[in-house]
Amino acid sequence: MVKKVFAKSYVWLMLLIMYAPILTLIVFSFTESKNIGSWTGFSFKLYRDMFKNEEIVTALVNTIIVAVSAGIVSTILGTLGAIGIYYCTPKAKRIMNGLSQIPVMNAEIVTAISLTILFVSFGVKFNFFTLLVGHVVLTVPFVVLSVMPKLKQMDPNIYEAALDLGATPKKALWSVVIPEILPGIFSGFMLTITLSLDDYIITAFTRDNSFSTLSTYVYGATAKKGALPPTLRALTTVITLIVLGILIIINVKTKNKKVVNRRGRI
Template identity: 40%
Template sequence: MKKALSSIYIIIIMLFLYLPIFALMVLSFNEAKSMAVFTGFSLNWYVELFNSRLIMYAVVNTFTIAIISATVATIIGTAAVVGLDAMRPKTQNVILAANNIPMLNADIVTGISLMLFFLILRVPQGYMTILFAHITFSIPYVVLSVRPRMNRKTDRLFEAAMDLGASRKYAFRKVVLPELRPGILSGFLLAFTMSVDDFIITYFTKGAGINTISTIIYSQVKIGIRPSLFALSTIIFVVAFVALLIVNIKSKKQEVELVL
């Protein structure tokens, strides 16, 4: 009885979560432009999607920004964790409190604050300002993923390497980095997905004439939804599904902490 109830509950919630997405997927293969009636199978909307230079540029922007910002954030964040380790606990706490601000703050506030900052400095908004913003909100996630790995055990392993004659550099490269690796990896992944997913902060920092997937969806929805967006949804869903599957399998093998 209890089991049956839980199963029903799970099914209802799953339908709630996935039915809307599947509706989009079905409509993406619809011949007509209708948002309700399925008139016949076609790939027209996929053709339109791939022929749209606007959307294709947005896709390129989204992924180059995500890769660059996640890489920079991972480097700065990892270095930060290493440097923080050398500081007194009190200093560390103050810095980590500041680190938490972008995560706890509402995205709209982060977006507005960066927009104002660029306006004050008269920095023309575009690709570079989006990149700067994305690095800013990604660093805290990297720090939070890597920091738990910088613990007593890592300290001891470093000491063990030094004890066995390794130089500081060698011990860091051969022992500390491998120990931090799972945290670095999940930090990078987290930063990457946050960047791909972000709309609000990008929206306020992008300026005119540049788009990412998120901002182009927003502007198109305002004008009127075209089914090519359903095609885009379908592709994104499949890519996310495959990517998450790979990460999940890998994380089981290599104990990468799978964060949200």
């Protein structure tokens, strides 16, 4: 009993410490003071300021555009890649899996500068395309890694069965293989979005300097000494609420799925 109380309080204490910075910003997002720590009365002014601040709104929109584009490109490229690799000869499979590991294991800064060298050497101007390539390099291996286990779990005969029943190979892939590996594709897509939203280093090295995302905007703001601009406190609250919302939705959905599966087994 004592052990249980001790264990639980350790976990809760650690959670409290971990969330302390974010919670502090959230609390002080409801006051107008310049720095956290001083409370100058309750107000929603920072929220109004935030939505009026064009730089922040643009950075937010840009971040989402990059994440969704990178998500779509990586998911298509990675899913096709995974299916292709799965049916390769063992030797080709080993090589491809090894190559896929490079961006995963590599330090982000090394990946970032290697792309800078590539683009500058070939005279490519930094623009949305170079940024997108950077994000796809960062994320596409994770799609392959998410899809691969689903391919291994799949019954290998169903594709042959579809062909025997008269489907063309493309049709068989589309209506038999893809639905089987859909959960892997989905988790790969979500992972891509997460990594892209969070990224600073690759973005900083592959973007056009006039194009700012949330990360580069906040990083620029920290370069000035002193605390973050107060409007960023309101932004933190909004982002935390969105993340929390998405997590709750996903959690409820997966719980429902599990219930269905259990019933299905009975």
